[in-house]
Amino acid sequence: MSEDTRKKQDMTTAQPSQIKPGTIAPNASISRKLKEFYDAVQEEGIPDRFLDLLERLEAAEQAQKANAKAVDAK
Amino acid sequence: MSAQAESSKADADDRVFKRDLLASLPNLRAFAVSLTGRHDKADDLVQDTIMKAWANQKSFTAGTNMRAWLFTILRNEFYSQMRKRGREVQDSDGLFSERFSVHPEQYGRLDLQDFREALDKLPEDQREAIVLVGAAGFAYEEAAEICGCAVGTIKSRVSRARTRLQELLGVSGESDYGPDAGDAAITARAFGS
Numbered sequence: 001m002s003e004d005t006r007k008k009q010d011m012t013t014a015q016p017s018q019i020k021p022g023t024i025a026p027n028a029s030i031s032r033k034l035k036e037f038y039d040a041v042q043e044e045g046i047p048d049r050f051l052d053l054l055e056r057l058e059a060a061e062q063a064q065k066a067n068a069k070a071v072d073a074k
Numbered sequence: 075m076s077a078q079a080e081s082s083k084a085d086a087d088d089r090v091f092k093r094d095l096l097a098s099l100p101n102l103r104a105f106a107v108s109l110t111g112r113h114d115k116a117d118d119l120v121q122d123t124i125m126k127a128w129a130n131q132k133s134f135t136a137g138t139n140m141r142a143w144l145f146t147i148l149r150n151e152f153y154s155q156m157r158k159r160g161r162e163v164q165d166s167d168g169l170f171s172e173r174f175s176v177h178p179e180q181y182g183r184l185d186l187q188d189f190r191e192a193l194d195k196l197p198e199d200q201r202e203a204i205v206l207v208g209a210a211g212f213a214y215e216e217a218a219e220i221c222g223c224a225v226g227t228i229k230s231r232v233s234r235a236r237t238r239l240q241e242l243l244g245v246s247g248e249s250d251y252g253p254d255a256g257d258a259a260i261t262a263r264a265f266g267s
Binding site: 027029030031033034035036037038039040041042043044045046047049050053054057058 | 095096099101103107117121125128190193204205208236239
């Protein structure tokens with residue numbers, strides 16, 4: 001069997017037992033995929049519902065502060 | 075410090091808090107998606123986290139790591155909700171059709187779909203460890219603090235997660251050592267199948 005054929009068979013029929021854990025190259029490929037996946041979600045940005053929520057929280061806080069001041073002034 | 079100076083310092087801290095909270099949201103949300111495996115659940119989790127963080131603003135020390143603080147809140151919230159609900163039966167078909175219906179264009183690449191599927195198969199502790207260290211940008215020490223465990227535990231979880239992902243994805247070392255054209259095509263097919 002030529003070196004090339006053997007290589008190709010390894011690729012297509014890779015079983016867990018054939019994998020050498022801890023080798024550097026597969027780790028690099030796993031890390032890259034993880035980053036790609038994670039970055040894809042990050043790049044979706046901030047959904048409007050969270051901006052709305054923060055605005056409502058802020059408004060509630062301002063109202064509370066204004067209330068507290070009014071009470072202090074009395 | 076005068077009362078006025080105190081109140082203006084509090085206002086400044088307030089602004090910084092809000093700014094940092096907002097800036098952390100995309101990263102926090104990506105973490106939530108990694109934990110839950112679903113966009114809708116992740117967004118509910120992020121919403122709960124924002125509410126909690128807001129209510130506990132006072133307990134956050136200005137100048138410390140806001141991102142780690144938020145991730146800790148989100149993680150605690152995730153596990154406490156999981157405990158409350160009990161473990162849900164995972165329907166991975168439904169899971170994936172839901173995901174791809176939300177943002178189909180982003181997961182068009184087959185190898186990335188496979189990756190998400192593999193990530194979901196990891197035990198929670200390994201998944202969060204590899205995501206925190208490998209994607210969210212935390213040091214091992216910070217990840218350990220977020221997960222409430224020893225640094226060595228995080229390291230071994232990350233290493234086990236990597237090994238498991240390699241097994242699940244059938245990554246073999248040879249594909250990464252400068253593949254020739256033929257190998258690249260086979261790699262693409264192997265990932266696509």
